[in-house]
Amino acid sequence: MNADFISAVQELGKEKGIEPELLFQAVEDALVAAYKKNSNSNSNQNVRVDMNKETGEIHVYAQHTVVEGEPADDTEMSLAEAQVIDPRYAVGDIVEVEVTPKNFGRIAAQNAKQVVVQRIREAERGQVYERFQSRNQDIVTGIIQRMENKNVYIDLGKVEAVLTPNEQIPGEIYQYHDRMKTFIVEVKRSSKGPQIMVSRTHPGLLKRLFELEVPEIHDGIVEIKSVAREPGMRSKISVYTEDENVDPVGACVGHKGMRVQTIVNELRGEKIDIVKYSEDPAQYVANALSPAKVVSTTVNEEEKICRVVVPDYQLSLAIGKEGQNARLAAKLTSWKIDIKSESQAKEEAALAEQEQ
Structure with missing residues (x-):
């Protein structure tokens, strides 16, 4: 393993937003496993890999616990043997003996590359999960990518969201490459990365659309008290304000009905009644x-x-x-x-x- 590899790991870490130290730790763990696999050593043997973060030079050390009397296995060393190495060793101390194989550099490079790629992929999945978990119960805009078994798959950038039949508006037509707003109802971890479950029928979609479209709601002047929805057909939303100078219903309707019409268009013609809360x-x-x-x-x-x-x-x-x-x-x-x-x-x- 050479200095170029070390430099590449550091650059990759910075580029992907991952601490390079985490990648180096992962590489060292992989090298321990590679050593045990290729050296026919006892799988229970304690091994430590030391990798120079500047030169890429690798050293492998077998660790032995100093015991009184005869060692039970490879993980132990008698006090007499330990004191031959250094008279200061006592029972319970850990003695490290270098066991670096001659051809370990080639094996190390193969394993290191695999683990770095794997850890970066895992870290990216984790970042995507955290990003969308923080946006749970929020609106996302994506592009319809494909349709399989009545599920609609929506491209959100680094991940696909799934719109299941139960979350689809009855009678709504979905076409490839159409841009569409959906409401995140659940974000799940899986072995293939995060799963984003979205909805077009959730009352939260209507609520968030009004929050995005009506500045008075966004600023907290007008409050949405309740939402009732029959997706694709009709909805009712109740609004309230403590400001006597603001008409909460008028604010949501907008000039010549422009604000509510934008939301109606987004919901493909769903009728919306805006009522004053009391x-x-x-x-x-x-x-x-x-x-x-x-x-x-x-x-x-x-x-x-x-x-x-x-x-x-x-x-x-x-x-x-x-x-x-x-x-x-x-x-x-x-x-x-x-x-x-x-x-x-x-x-x-x-x-x-x-x-x-």
Whole structure:
């Protein structure tokens, strides 16, 4: 092993962001294994490799523990033998004897190259893992690389992310080389490197898109209180601010609807209702049923049910297609919602009076 190799290891370490000392330690460990393999020595024998970090010169030392009486194996040395080397040795000391083979330089170079490449690969995988682990629950932008077994593989640079069928928006079409934003839901270690699991259906994707698109949310002036989503169909998001001079809904909609339209386009046409959060449950539920208008609300705190009355002509709008609007409002507010039209409410009230 020569000085050029040492210099190359140092440069590689700096280039890849890995401490060269870690690579040298890995090389020394590999050389210990190479020595034991090629010298037919006892695998339990204690061996130390000393490598000069400037010249690349290598020395191998067998380590023996000094014992009283006869040694049990190669790892031990009698006190008498040790004191022939140096009279100052005592029982329990470690004696090192150089055992460097004549042709060890060639064997060392082969093993050193393999281990350096392996350690660099492991370190790079570790760096990629740490980078994406720190971005867990965040948005990443990548390019669709391939599709296999209904999984979509997205190139994020040094790693591929996997978009499984369960995390895909129903009916969304994925095409090769399209750029697409996804939400990181999990980062896992594996023998082949980090596995990045992403989603297009997670409510967090919608939340982060608003945080990126609306400066008032990014700056903390407007707060997202809750998100309810039926991916590819419709979503509701509730927003709140303590600043009386800021309209939280208007901030999210943007001038001529530009901000929310950007997000709708990113989600391939998913409809988004932005509603104002209120600490008053009755008002919050009424807001959540937008675009339907509410006549009155009655709150049952114990059962956490909100009974809502809407104009007759708005009943179908309040409930929504296949109950979607009411379902999303309930999910957004965490309240059960019972919707009645004005005529239904009057009939029930009349029946109640008759029963009394």
